[in-house]
Amino acid sequence: MTCDMHSTSRLIHDIPVQHPSEKIRKTRTIPAQVTIPATRPRWNSQELTGLASVLREEGLNSLVSLQDLLVVQRSVLNQERYEKLLQARLKHNKPPLNFAFYAVEGDGMPPRKLESLQGQSGMILAFEGGTFVWPGIQLGYRRNVTLQPRNEASIELQIETRSLQPLVVEISSFLDENDCQHIIDKALPHIRKSSVKHMDQDVGKPDSNWRTSSTYFMPSDDAVLRRIDDRVSALTLIKKTHQELAQILRYEQGEQYVAHHDYFDPEMYAQNRDIQEMIKRGLFNRLATVFFYLTDVEEGGETNFPRADGLPQPHDFGDCSRGISVYPRRGRIIIFYSQHPSAEADEYSLHGGCQVKRGVKWSANKWIWNKPMDYIQE
Numbered sequence: 001m002t003c004d005m006h007s008t009s010r011l012i013h014d015i016p017v018q019h020p021s022e023k024i025r026k027t028r029t030i031p032a033q034v035t036i037p038a039t040r041p042r043w044n045s046q047e048l049t050g051l052a053s054v055l056r057e058e059g060l061n062s063l064v065s066l067q068d069l070l071v072v073q074r075s076v077l078n079q080e081r082y083e084k085l086l087q088a089r090l091k092h093n094k095p096p097l098n099f100a101f102y103a104v105e106g107d108g109m110p111p112r113k114l115e116s117l118q119g120q121s122g123m124i125l126a127f128e129g130g131t132f133v134w135p136g137i138q139l140g141y142r143r144n145v146t147l148q149p150r151n152e153a154s155i156e157l158q159i160e161t162r163s164l165q166p167l168v169v170e171i172s173s174f175l176d177e178n179d180c181q182h183i184i185d186k187a188l189p190h191i192r193k194s195s196v197k198h199m200d201q202d203v204g205k206p207d208s209n210w211r212t213s214s215t216y217f218m219p220s221d222d223a224v225l226r227r228i229d230d231r232v233s234a235l236t237l238i239k240k241t242h243q244e245l246a247q248i249l250r251y252e253q254g255e256q257y258v259a260h261h262d263y264f265d266p267e268m269y270a271q272n273r274d275i276q277e278m279i280k281r282g283l284f285n286r287l288a289t290v291f292f293y294l295t296d297v298e299e300g301g302e303t304n305f306p307r308a309d310g311l312p313q314p315h316d317f318g319d320c321s322r323g324i325s326v327y328p329r330r331g332r333i334i335i336f337y338s339q340h341p342s343a344e345a346d347e348y349s350l351h352g353g354c355q356v357k358r359g360v361k362w363s364a365n366k367w368i369w370n371k372p373m374d375y376i377q378e
């Protein structure tokens, strides 16, 4: 298998967070010996009540304290990474914060990243690992959101949950006709046969064993493309600097990309120094893919997730008959998450571009990392 080139959320329901003044924790250590549970049960209402009352009693005044409390009460999901990143922050005199906290806003506003707990009450989303993911809630769940991308008027979207495992959400209309055509026209002169990053076991094998499409990595060097980057950032709530360049894809009739993961499994790329350097030996990775459909397709060309809903590993990675499929529609996008916010890989994010049976499919992907990359400036 190959991967092409280039922290589980916790919902704290309605915790009435109490505010500073009372007790300030003066010292800080990383909680010792927290264990990762084999299963990850949801918070039950008794636990939530307990947590809320501890918050009230302790009068926690900082996000770090809230993080400590969660870790002590519940343990972390990716202990090794949690401790490494915390140590690195302490070394650089940064607050030892590994979790990100978001306040759930009303009126269709997207969740707002919290910089402090001052004045905060209501529902808070907590993400171990520090990166936001849209909570799936349940299959078919639809939320209307008003985004405020930088340098653009606000836009209203509907985000629909298509799958919970892996987490896939769909926005039926994100790009307009002109955006789609602009990308296609700009890519056309540069498009070349797609390559894949071979896992150690596959080095030397032809790319076409997996992928027969054509590709262009497009720099964000004009106003339309920069606006799309800003929109993607506003939608994912992840900084633009975490994005790779858009990879534009063309599939002609009969072409496909068999099922694969977008993240780099450190063990499968153990001999590849560039990838090891990029993923810092497993600390960082591609977290999410934003996938754009730039054309309709007469038949075929769907994106298939063959392991959706916990299905077993397929025998045939080109078989698109299992799991869920998203069909190409000009302007539609999906976001799927290859990793949990805690940076544990989600093996169920296996996906492929099914054979185009009739017509031509133009599409594009934006890979988003859980760390800043060098491709796109803020």
Ligand SMILES: O=C(O)CCC(=O)C(=O)O
Residues within 6 Å of the ligand: 004, 249, 257, 262, 301, 302, 303, 304, 351, 352, 353, 354, 363, 365
């Ligand atoms: O074409 C598709 O629908 C999926 C493409 C894909 O998985 C990829 O480029 O990584």
